[in-house]
Amino acid sequence: MAEQNDRMLKVIRPGADRIGVEFSRLREYRELLFFLVWRDLKVRYKQTALGVTWAVLQPLATMVVFSVVFGRLAKIPSDGVPYPIFAYCALVPWQMFAFALTESSNSMMQNQYLISKIYFPRLIVPLTPVFTAMVDFLLAFALLIAMMPFYGVVPKLTILLLPVFLLLVVLTSFAVGVWVSALTAEYRDIRYTIPFLVQSWMFVTPIAYPSSLVPQKWRMLYGLNPMTSVVEGFRWVLLGTPAPPLMPMLVSGLAVVVILCGGVMHFRRLESTFADVL
Amino acid sequence: MSENAIRASGIGKQYRLSYHPPYKTFREAVARFASAPWRSVRSAPEEHFWALKDVSFEIKQGQAVGIIGRNGAGKSTLLKILAQITGPTEGIVYLWGRVGSLLEVGVGFHPELTGRENIYLNGALLGMKKAEIARKFDEIVAFAEVEKFLDTQVKHYSSGMFVRLGFSIAAHLETEILFVDEVLSVGDLAFQEKCLGKMQNVASSGRTVIFVSHNLMAIEALCQHVIWLERGAVMAEGRPGAIASRYLESVRSFRMETLHEEPQSAPGNEIIRLRRASVRPATHSDAQITTHTSILMEFELWVLAAGARLSFEVQLYNAYGIRVLFTGLFDARSYPEGLVRISARIPGDLLNTGIYRIEFFVLDSAEFPLWTSAELLTFEVADSLDLRNGYLGEWPGAVRANVQWTTEIPE
Numbered sequence: 001m002a003e004q005n006d007r008m009l010k011v012i013r014p015g016a017d018r019i020g021v022e023f024s025r026l027r028e029y030r031e032l033l034f035f036l037v038w039r040d041l042k043v044r045y046k047q048t049a050l051g052v053t054w055a056v057l058q059p060l061a062t063m064v065v066f067s068v069v070f071g072r073l074a075k076i077p078s079d080g081v082p083y084p085i086f087a088y089c090a091l092v093p094w095q096m097f098a099f100a101l102t103e104s105s106n107s108m109m110q111n112q113y114l115i116s117k118i119y120f121p122r123l124i125v126p127l128t129p130v131f132t133a134m135v136d137f138l139l140a141f142a143l144l145i146a147m148m149p150f151y152g153v154v155p156k157l158t159i160l161l162l163p164v165f166l167l168l169v170v171l172t173s174f175a176v177g178v179w180v181s182a183l184t185a186e187y188r189d190i191r192y193t194i195p196f197l198v199q200s201w202m203f204v205t206p207i208a209y210p211s212s213l214v215p216q217k218w219r220m221l222y223g224l225n226p227m228t229s230v231v232e233g234f235r236w237v238l239l240g241t242p243a244p245p246l247m248p249m250l251v252s253g254l255a256v257v258v259i260l261c262g263g264v265m266h267f268r269r270l271e272s273t274f275a276d277v278l
Numbered sequence: 279m280s281e282n283a284i285r286a287s288g289i290g291k292q293y294r295l296s297y298h299p300p301y302k303t304f305r306e307a308v309a310r311f312a313s314a315p316w317r318s319v320r321s322a323p324e325e326h327f328w329a330l331k332d333v334s335f336e337i338k339q340g341q342a343v344g345i346i347g348r349n350g351a352g353k354s355t356l357l358k359i360l361a362q363i364t365g366p367t368e369g370i371v372y373l374w375g376r377v378g379s380l381l382e383v384g385v386g387f388h389p390e391l392t393g394r395e396n397i398y399l400n401g402a403l404l405g406m407k408k409a410e411i412a413r414k415f416d417e418i419v420a421f422a423e424v425e426k427f428l429d430t431q432v433k434h435y436s437s438g439m440f441v442r443l444g445f446s447i448a449a450h451l452e453t454e455i456l457f458v459d460e461v462l463s464v465g466d467l468a469f470q471e472k473c474l475g476k477m478q479n480v481a482s483s484g485r486t487v488i489f490v491s492h493n494l495m496a497i498e499a500l501c502q503h504v505i506w507l508e509r510g511a512v513m514a515e516g517r518p519g520a521i522a523s524r525y526l527e528s529v530r531s532f533r534m535e536t537l538h539e540e541p542q543s544a545p546g547n548e549i550i551r552l553r554r555a556s557v558r559p560a561t562h563s564d565a566q567i568t569t570h571t572s573i574l575m576e577f578e579l580w581v582l583a584a585g586a587r588l589s590f591e592v593q594l595y596n597a598y599g600i601r602v603l604f605t606g607l608f609d610a611r612s613y614p615e616g617l618v619r620i621s622a623r624i625p626g627d628l629l630n631t632g633i634y635r636i637e638f639f640v641l642d643s644a645e646f647p648l649w650t651s652a653e654l655l656t657f658e659v660a661d662s663l664d665l666r667n668g669y670l671g672e673w674p675g676a677v678r679a680n681v682q683w684t685t686e687i688p689e
Contacts, residue, residue: 012362012371035402043390117385118403119362119377187304272365275358276293 016268025121033124037131044132055136056143059091066091070208079210079241085144085151089239090207090231092144093169096137097176097227098198103129104177105194108185112278122271123264126181130174148238158237165233168256172226175260182267185274206231211244223248226256282374283455283486284337284360289369291330291355329355330510332369337488337503339374339454342481344497344518345490346525347507353490354459356507357381360488361457375454375486378404382459384444389433393424393443396432400447414450421476422446442469449476455486474499494522495661532633532656534558541580546649549586550640553578553617557636557655560623568662569678572626575655576619577638584615588648591639592622597632602676610643627680629659630673 016022026033045051063084070076071083078086107125108115115122148155183190205227206214214222222228229252232244330352337343345353358364360371361379386403387396397418401411411418419425422442427435435443458477474496481487481500491497497504497518504521506513508528514521535556538544544551559565560572567573575592591606605622636655640648661673 008375010373010377012359012366012373014366014368029402029405031408032402032405035399039388039391039395039399042395043388046390114386114403116363117381119379120403120405183304187307189303189305193304275364 014272016271019264019268022121022123022268026123026127029121029124032120033127033131036124036128037135040128040132041135052139055139059088059095059140060143062091062095063088066208076209077213079212079235079239081153081235081239081241082151085147085153085239086210086235086241087208088144088147089235090205092137092140093165093230093234094202094205094207094227095140096133096169097173097230098202099136100129100133100173100177101180101198101201102194103132104181105184105191107177108181108274108278109191115278116275122274123178123267126177126267127174129177130170133173134170144238153239155238156240158240158243161233161237165230165237168226168233168252169230171256171260172230175256175263178263178267179259182263182270185278186270201225201227204228210241212242219245219248220251223251224255226252226259228252281339282336282372283339283341284335284371284373284488286336286360286371287334287369289330289333289356289359289366289371290328291352291359291364292326292328292367294326328367328510330359330366333507333510333512334369335505335512335515337486339486340484341503342487342489342501344501344504345488345507346492346494346497346504346522347513351507352510353507355510357457357459357488357490373455376405377455377457378448378451378453379457380404380445380448380451380459381457383441383448387432387440387444390431392429392431393419393435394428396443397447400444404448404451405453406451410452418443418446418450421449421472438469445469445473449473449480453485455488456480457488457490459490460492494526498522532658533653534655534657536655541582544580545651546579546582549581549583549648550588551580551582552649552651553580555636555638555654557657566660567657568660569629569631570626570662571659573624573629573657575622575624575636577621578617578619579640581613581615581618585612587612587643589641589643589645590620590622591641593637593639594624594629595635595637596630596676597634600676602629602634606639606641608641608645610641610645628677630675630678631659631661633658 045054048054050057066087067084071078071087076083104126107129111125114120115125180190180194204222204225211219211222211228211232229244229249232241233249235241236243333352333356345356347353355364357379358381359366360373361377361381363379363381384400386400388399391399397415398408398411401414402408406414419428422439422445424435424439424443427439432440432443477487477489477500487500489497489500501518503515504518505515506521506525514524535554535558536552537554538552541551541553544553546552555575555577557573557575559567560574563574565571577590581588587610589606589608589610591608592603593601594603594605596602603624605624607620607622634657635653636657637650637652638654639650642648
């Protein structure tokens with residue numbers, strides 16, 4: 001009898017469970033997250049002819065194009081470091097963000113069959129692309145480290161701050177991904193706007209140019225885009241470019257928290273209807 | 279001893295009526311907002327219907343419970359709510375114990391991955407831990423009979439192998455509560471028997487199992503308790519035999535007889551009018567028609583034009599719309615004015631189980647139709663239940679003749 005009283009009790013009622021309950025479920029299902037990430041990576045690398053090299057080739061090719069167009073032809077300044085590594089250092093975290101954003105917009109449709117047939121914490125769906133993007137990121141990042149001595153860049157002690165900016169790019173990717181995945185489930189046509197969104201976002205992020213080109217009075221507003229701080233932070237701690245001002249950085253941090261909390265709340269409000277609308 | 283495993287009270291589920299697709303488009307939302315920004319974006323009039331309304335029940339721990347009902351009665355919606363795939367609009371459910379569900383086999387199988395990889399992926403989707411899957415791995419593979427193809431990509435599997443593997447993984451879930459939707463009809467005959475056996479083991483192992491099925495025979499064999507849903511509400515619950523027969527009675531609204539007392543209002547024309555038509559067993563007229571039964575059809579007509587030369591024809595259609603039988607009396611005999619009764623007898627051991635429709639033709643001497651009725655009568659042939667050797671699934675085939683089999687060993 002005692003054993004029966006210990007039985008786990010699960011309560012189903014309209015609306016979402018408390019966020020704490022959801023987090024403990026996410027922990028319970030962490031192996032599923034692992035398997036889904038592993039599935040997506042395996043299938044992707046199996047299906048592309050270039051396999052794993054694709055993860056590195058993409059930012060590398062973009063770097064070459066940027067160096068020719070913006071570095072050589074447009075003569076855009078690069079904060080005193082060689083332009084190629086200046087661009088590549090920004091492209092590495094940017095690719096992660098762009099990939100997570102694009103994949104999140106497809107994730108609900110791709111997994112609609114699972115969602116309509118099986119229970120699992122739905123937040124796993126937008127979490128998966130963030131983790132798969134991280135694997136590509138690591139490969140591209142390894143190449144960045146290998147390229148640094150070639151361009152004569154020696155990292156200083158500031159490199160210890162790298163985890164802060166890593167965390168920032170991961171949180172930004174997830175925060176935007178969770179919004180996009182819920183919105184694509186709710187509105188079918190959102191998906192088609194994503195490539196345009198990614199492209200525009202890239203130009204409001206200082207990837208091809210240094211943020212010092214942006215007038216001082218706009219810097220706070222510019223900080224609302226967390227990717228600005230990610231890119232500036234990466235250049236600062238890895239390439240030794242001048243330290244970015246603190247205030248816009250804090251604005252970015254705050255923006256991420258707001259986008260993330262709003263996104264998770266929005267997602268969870270719709271969560272119980274995903275199986276009906278997909 | 280008899281503690282609750284599930285208690286549901288007042289569950290309701292409301293859906294938007296789907297004139298338009300269930301999803302919205304952002305373009306519409308923007309357009310609506312632009313045309314009337316002072317109104318809320320969500321205020322567009324929508325029609326709703328309740329797929330489930332005020333459903334309450336309790337299921338004891340260790341019980342095997344069947345949920346029956348017609349298509350659209352809410353069975354699958356109820357199961358989806360219990361399995362947490364979709365949320366209820368109102369009401370509350372308490373579940374004591376770990377929950378697993380088997381709503382469809384092989385969900386989440388990825389064609390590019392091998393059998394081995396898919397076992398782990400699918401197991402994780404069903405809520406199994408990696409260690410648990412590893413422990414059950416050999417058992418799962420053996421049950422599915424795919425040992426040789428473990429490292430083959432699933433896209434190269436036959437459909438039989440695919441469902442066997444899918445079922446096998448789910449069947450090895452060891453949750454205290456298990457939801458099973460219409461999965462006993464997967465795979466070939468031999469595998470269905472194996473599935474049923476496995477489900478019988480699960481049901482008798484002290485775990486709580488909820489089955490949803492159209493197959494009343496399987497439900498009766500597996501369950502101790504049945505819940506009957508009708509238009510989103512619980513119609514009745516209780517012992518399987520009693521509930522199943524009440525359910526069957528309600529479903530069987532066949533027209534096995536039609537009678538018109540007044541010639542003026544009877545269907546027909548100036549040559550003939552129909553008085554009565556009936557279909558029933560040839561011998562014990564109030565018994566059920568089974569696959570063994572010889573069936574008697576009778577038609578009574580008033581002949582209004584003396585000396586009319588008439589032929590008669592019956593076409594029998596099954597529920598799939600297949601014309602199973604074409605028969606007639608084509609002698610174009612001349613009939614006097616007044617009542618005439620025509621009888622036709624279909625031999626037993628011919629029709630398979632299912633619902634049949636009788637199309638009746640009265641023809642003139644040139645075999646031109648004088649009068650027809652596309653659905654004069656309907657009736658159902660029930661299963662005779664013998665000769666099945668324990669198999670409970672649907673018996674395939676358009677007909678069910680009593681075929682004589684012999685074996686011999688020639689020297």
